[in-house]
Amino acid sequence: MIQANTDEQWLPLYEALASPVRLSIINLLAADMMNVKELAEAIGLSSAIVTMHVRKLEKAGIVHTKMVRKQGGTHKICSLAEHSISIELPNPALDLRKVHDVSVPVGHFTEFEVFPTCGIATVDKMIGQFDDPRFFLEPERMNAGILWFGKGFVEYKVPNYLVAGQRPLALEITLELGSEAPGVNENWPSDIEFSLNGKDIGMWTSPGDYGDVRGRFSPAWWGDRVNQYGLLKVIRIQENGTLIDGQHMSAVSIGEIGLERNFWTFRIEVKEDAVHVGGLTLYGKGFGNYNHDIMFRVFYEDIRGV
Numbered sequence: 001m002i003q004a005n006t007d008e009q010w011l012p013l014y015e016a017l018a019s020p021v022r023l024s025i026i027n028l029l030a031a032d033m034m035n036v037k038e039l040a041e042a043i044g045l046s047s048a049i050v051t052m053h054v055r056k057l058e059k060a061g062i063v064h065t066k067m068v069r070k071q072g073g074t075h076k077i078c079s080l081a082e083h084s085i086s087i088e089l090p091n092p093a094l095d096l097r098k099v100h101d102v103s104v105p106v107g108h109f110t111e112f113e114v115f116p117t118c119g120i121a122t123v124d125k126m127i128g129q130f131d132d133p134r135f136f137l138e139p140e141r142m143n144a145g146i147l148w149f150g151k152g153f154v155e156y157k158v159p160n161y162l163v164a165g166q167r168p169l170a171l172e173i174t175l176e177l178g179s180e181a182p183g184v185n186e187n188w189p190s191d192i193e194f195s196l197n198g199k200d201i202g203m204w205t206s207p208g209d210y211g212d213v214r215g216r217f218s219p220a221w222w223g224d225r226v227n228q229y230g231l232l233k234v235i236r237i238q239e240n241g242t243l244i245d246g247q248h249m250s251a252v253s254i255g256e257i258g259l260e261r262n263f264w265t266f267r268i269e270v271k272e273d274a275v276h277v278g279g280l281t282l283y284g285k286g287f288g289n290y291n292h293d294i295m296f297r298v299f300y301e302d303i304r305g306v
Contacts, residue, residue, distance in 0.1 A: 012059050024043050025043070036076050063078055064078075066212065112133075118136070123286035146283055153269035158296050160263055168299070171237045171296065175233060175295070176229070177268070180209055186208040193268075198265065199252060202235070205276060207231075210231075211227060214228050218287060218288075222287075230283050
């Protein structure tokens with residue numbers, strides 16, 4: 001799912017949707033993968049014009065393409081990269097001016113226990129060797145842009161910048177993640193659990209480990225047949241429960257997680273006894289499709305003087 005809002009960064013997405021031709025391409029690709037020539041014939045336009053439209057859809061993250069050898073030639077095969085788009089409009093109940101934002105790099109975990117397959121890398125190189133959890137202790141991990149493991153957890157300490165008289169209304173956690181299969185596998189479910197300050201806030205089942213095309217921000221040295229991108233997930237803990245991408249995840253409310261502490265502890269985990277033990281890949285800045293680290297945003301109201 002693409003989780004968009006009214007920030008200007010999403011203009012390419014809205015521009016991509018503002019075309020009858022591009023909407024026709026989306027409808028065709030929803031039924032099956034097609035190459036540019038097949039799309040052009042179905043729509044009644046030249047391949048050059050269709051290629052231009054496909055590029056706009058690629059830029060918006062709606063369509064992805066790959067070059068495939070077929071029938072003695074090379075074809076650009078197009079398919080849908082996403083199957084739904086959620087647009088969050090400004091919520092007057094949450095004064096967007098009253099927020100504290102914290103971005104935590106994926107390598108800044110403070111506790112971990114991971115099991116192979118596993119690894120960690122910066123935008124420049126692999127840290128240590130594949131499948132050796134010892135390298136999760138390497139000091140260079142602080143610069144990591146991606147990490148993955150078959151089961152286990154990573155845990156982060158997040159500073160709390162709320163001060164006396166500021167009452168939290170909601171906490172949003174935004175991150176890009178997926179499963180961890182040997183190699184890549186789009187059909188590799190994994191039950192990923194989240195907790196905050198020791199309180200379980202819910203579980204999400206990742207559908208797979210994605211590597212059919214390169215991530216938009218994959219470094220040039222990063223291999224083609226390894227984890228390339230994940231799904232952007234937005235967890236929101238509010239007064240009436242916890243949501244993920246706008247859907248109910250648990251009944252845990254903002255008042256139950258102890259946000260009055262000086263720092264918060266956020267854990268991401270794949271348990272050994274989960275129904276789907278499919279591992280976890282966490283994408284940060286310099287990898288994946290979104291080029292940002294784990295983002296925490298707390299909405300609050302000022303109750304001083306009330």
